[in-house]
Amino acid sequence: MRIGILNSGGDCPGLNAVIHGVVSAASKLGWEVVGFRDGFEGLLPPGDYTLLDPSRTIGIMKLGGTILGTTNKGHFVAKVGDGKATTVPADVLEKAKATLRHLEIGALIIVGGDGSMTTALQLFQEGIPVIGVPKTIDNDLAATAMTFGFMSAVAAVVDALDRLHTTAESHKRVMVLEVMGRHAGWIALYGGIGGGADIILLPEIPFSMRRVADVINRRDAQGHHSTLVVVAEGAHLETGETVTREKAGPKGEDRLGGIGERVARMAQELTGKEARECTLGHLQRGGPPTSLDRILALRFGVKAVQLVQEGRFGRMVSYLQYKVGDVAIEEAVSKLRLVEKDNDLVQSARSVGISFGDEID
Ligand code: F6P
Numbered sequence: 483m484r485i486g487i488l489n490s491g492g493d494c495p496g497l498n499a500v501i502h503g504v505v506s507a508a509s510k511l512g513w514e515v516v517g518f519r520d521g522f523e524g525l526l527p528p529g530d531y532t533l534l535d536p537s538r539t540i541g542i543m544k545l546g547g548t549i550l551g552t553t554n555k556g557h558f559v560a561k562v563g564d565g566k567a568t569t570v571p572a573d574v575l576e577k578a579k580a581t582l583r584h585l586e587i588g589a590l591i592i593v594g595g596d597g598s599m600t601t602a603l604q605l606f607q608e609g610i611p612v613i614g615v616p617k618t619i620d621n622d623l624a625a626t627a628m629t630f631g632f633m634s635a636v637a638a639v640v641d642a643l644d645r646l647h648t649t650a651e652s653h654k655r656v657m658v659l660e661v662m663g664r665h666a667g668w669i670a671l672y673g674g675i676g677g678g679a680d681i682i683l684l685p686e687i688p689f690s691m692r693r694v695a696d697v698i699n700r701r702d703a704q705g706h707h708s709t710l711v712v713v714a715e716g717a718h719l720e721t722g723e724t725v726t727r728e729k730a731g732p733k734g735e736d737r738l739g740g741i742g743e744r745v746a747r748m749a750q751e752l753t754g755k756e757a758r759e760c761t762l763g764h765l766q767r768g769g770p771p772t773s774l775d776r777i778l779a780l781r782f783g784v785k786a787v788q789l790v791q792e793g794r795f796g797r798m799v800s801y802l803q804y805k806v807g808d809v810a811i812e813e814a815v816s817k818l819r820l821v822e823k824d825n826d827l828v829q830s831a832r833s834v835g836i837s838f839g840d841e842i843d
Contacts, residue, residue, distance in 0.1 A: 483508075483511070483512075483513040483514070483588050483589075484513065484514040484515075484516060484585070484586055484587055484588055485504075485508055485513055485514070485515055485516070485587060485588060485589045485590070485591060485787075485790055486515075486516045486517075486518055486531070486582065486585070486587040486589070486590045486591065487501060487504050487505075487515060487516070487517050487518070487534070487550070487590070487591040487592075487593070488517070488518040488519075488521055488522060488524055488525070488550065488590070488591075488592060488593070489501075489521060489548045489550050489551075489552040489593045489594065489617070490521035490522055490552055490553070490554075490558070490592060490593070490594035490597075490598035490601065491521070491552065491553075491554045491594040491595045491597055491598045491617065491618075492552070492554050492595070492618075492619075492767065493546075493547050493548050493552050493767060494617060494618070494619040494629075494630070494631030494632075494634070494635070494767055495546045495619075495630070495631050495634035495635075495767070495768075495769060495770060495771030495772070495775055496617075496630030496631045496634065496771040496775040496776065496778065496779035497547065497548035497550075497552070497593060497617065497631075497779070498539075498542040498543060498545045498546075498547070498548055498549055498779075499542075499543040499630070499771060499775070499776045499777075499779035499780045499783065500593050500615055500617075500630070500779045500780070500782055500783040500786075501517065501534070501539055501542065501548070501549065501550065501783065502539040502540070502542055502543050502780060502783065503779065503780040503781065503782065503783020503784045503786075503787075504591055504783040504784075504786055504787055505534045505535065505536055505538070505539045505783075506536050506539065506783075506784075507783065507784045507787035507788070508787050509535060509536050511787070511791065513787075514533065514535075515533070515534040515535070516531045516532070516533060516534070516585060516587060517531060517532050517533075517534045517549075517550045518530065518531045518550065519531060519532065519550055519551050520550075520551040520552065520553050520556075521551070521552045521553045521554075521556065521558070521594075521598075522556065522557070522558035522578065522598075522601060523553060523556045523557065523558070524550075525558075525577070525578035525581050525582065526557065526574075526577055526578070526581065527577055527580055527581050527584075528581070528584075529581040529584070529585060531585070532550075543771075543776050543779075543780065544770050544771075544776070545770065546634075546767075546768050546769045546770055546771065547768065554597070554735075557570070557571075557574045558570050558574060558578075558601045559597065559601075560597055560598075560600035560601040560604060561596065561597035561600055561735065567600050567815070567816060569604065570601055570604050575604065575605065575608050578605065578610070579608060579609075579610060582610060588611065588790075589611045589612070589613060589790040589795065590605070590610060590611065590612045590613070591612075591613045591614075591615060591783075591786045591787075591790070592605075592612055592613070592614050592615070593614075593615040593617050594614070594615075594616075594617055595616070595617055595618040595620075595623070596618070596622075596623060596815060596816065596818070597735075598614075598617075599614050599616070599623075599798060599811055599814055599815045600815050600816070602614045602798075602811055603796075603811045603812055603815055606795065606796045606811060611790075611793075611795040612795060612796065612811070613786045613789045613790055613794075613795060613797060613798070613799070614797070614798035614799065614811045614814070615782045615783065615786050615798070615799050616629050616782075616798055616799065616800065616814070617629055617630070617631065618631070618632075619631040619632050619634070619635040619662060619669065619766060619767060620632070620662065620663055620664060620665070620666055620668065620669065621666070621668045621669070621819075622663075622664075622665055622666035622668065622818045622819050622820065623814065623817070623818065623819060624814070624817035624818060624819040625798065625800050625802075625809045625813065625814035625817060626798075626799075626800035626801050626802065626809075626814075627800075627801050627802050627803070628778065628801045629778075629801075630771065630775040630776075630778045630779035630782065631767075631771065631775055631779075632668065632669070632672075632775070633772050633774050633775050634766075634769070634770075634771045634772045634775045635661075635662065635669050635673070635766040635767065636669060636672045636673045636676060637772055638673075638762065638765055638766045638769070639659070639661050639669060639670075639672075639673025639674070639676070639677055639712070639762060639766065640673055640676040640677040641677075642659055642677070642760070642762050642765070643659060643673065643674070643676075643677025643678060643679060643710060643712070644677060644678075646659060646710060646760060647677075647678060647708075647710060650708035650709070650710060651707075651708045653708070653756065654707035654708055654755070654756075655708055655755065655756045655757060655758055656698055656708070656709045656711065656746065656749050656750070656753070656755050656756070656757035656758070657708070657709075657710055657711070657757070657758055657759075657760065658711040658712075658713060658742045658743075658745050658746040658749065658757060658758070658759045658760070659679075659710070659711070659712050659713070659742065659759075659760050659761075659762060660713050660714075660715055660739070660740075660741060660742025660743075660759065660760070660761040660762065661673055661712060661713070661714055661715065661762050661766060662714070662715055662762075662763075662766050662767070663684070663685065663714030663715055663716050663717075664685075664715065664716045664735075664738060665685060665716055665818050665820065666685065666686065666714075666716075666818060666819065666820050666821060667682070667683075667684030667685050667686055667687075667714040667716070667717070667821050668821060669714065669766065670682055670683070670684055670712045670713065670714040670717075671684060671821055671827055671828070671831070672827075673712060674712035674831075674836070675827065675830075675831050675836065677710070677712070678710065679710045679711065679712040679836065680697070680701060680706075680709045680710050680711065680835075680836060680837065681694055681697055681698075681709065681710070681711040681712070681836070681837045681838070681839055682711075682712050682713075682831065682836055682837075682838055682839075683711065683712070683713040683714065683717045683741075683745065683838065683839050684714050684717055684821055684838065685714055685716035685717050685718060685724075685820075686820050686821045686822070686823070687821070687823060687828075687838045687839075687840055688718065688720075688840060689717070689720075689838060689839025689840050690720060690839065690840070690841075691720065691745070691748045691749070691752060691839075692752070693837070693839050693840060693841060694711070694745070694748075694749060694752075694837070694839045695748075695749060695752035695753050697709070697837045697839070698749060698753045698755060699753055702753075702755065709755075711745060711746075711749070713741050713742050713745050714741075715738040715739055715741060715742075716738055717741050719741070719744065724736070724738060724741070725738065725739065725740035725741040725744055726738055726739065726740070727739035727740055739761065739763075742759040742760070742761055743759045743761075745759070746758060746759035778801065781806045782799045782801075782806065785799045785806045785807075785808065786799055789808055794808065796810060796811055796812070797809065797810060797811065798810070798811045798814045800814070
């Protein structure tokens with residue numbers, strides 16, 4: 483038996499642990515593993531790949547990024563603009579099939595987020611035996627309660643807030659930290675609570691800058707002269723728009739960024755207090771995974787091999803109710819898990835005085 487593995491979409495800490503899990507579990511069964519480079523692009527003829535065995539993957543669990551490379555662009559993009567699904571061209575799918583046939587790949591493990599699972603589904607519908615492994619630091623897939631990489635991103639946010647806290651206090655400033663989170667504000671929510679933010683702004687909870695300014699002024703009057711604000715990159719302006727650094731072309735998604743700067747500027751204008759902005763960006767995606775992310779990722783890799791062994795193709799590994807299980811890829815795609823207003827974490831945050839910039843106190 484020979485199986486293939488590829489990563490697709492943005493990278494995140496834990497991808498190498500998945501690869502190690504897959505390679506080690508497969509090698510125990512006497513299988514060969516072919517690692518395709520740079521996402522689905524590695525499937526294009528003649529195929530860009532490398533043979534993987536445990537001697538190549540032992541010790542990579544602690545490394546961020548992916549030894550296989552990845553991309554969120556290219557020929558296999560299945561999500562465009564505002565996240566709508568699109569079809570991968572038939573000739574591209576045929577080319578991928580030809581490479582897999584030529585290399586005698588019996589199953590393909592695809593590690594990726596919602597867009598990559600949409601591509602995976604199309605490959606599966608074309609008759610390719612695929613298994614999906616969910617990956618997104620945004621942690622916004624409804625079919626899994628947790629994805630690896632998320633907690634590593636949260637750790638980076640908490641560390642950044644610890645650092646911003648001391649400089650904010652010294653200068654009696656408002657510090658705004660922009661973090662990742664395209665559709666869902668989980669990184670901002672967990673990171674903001676863990677790092678002691680005073681205001682958290684999410685894509686899911688409409689906020690008003692007037693309200694944000696009121697909170698800053700009220701804190702000032704109470705003797706708290708500095709305020710920490712965390713804003714998710716996908717949080718909406720009052721007009722309902724998101725702030726983008728670069729509009730997407732016909733393929734791919736807009737590059738978000740800039741909401742932190744807007745919030746800082748408006749906070750300064752409305753309160754008269756000095757405000758500064760910091761964008762954490764890819765510091766959240768790089769670096770070593772936390773211990774829990776390593777373990778979760780390794781378990782996901784092992785489970786993927788188990789699904790191949792059982793011949794249960796078209797399934798995606800998932801983590802639900804503290805167990806690693808699986809769901810149909812078809813049921814998993816295009817279903818996002820967003821932060822709901824009455825989420826207990828939001829309620830807990832409100833209870834300790836964190837504001838979401840909305841009208842509720
Ligand atoms: O979807 C994951 C994500 O990290 C988003 O939060 C962010 O908008 C995007 O990827 C960044 O992608 P890129 O690496 O292409 O800038």
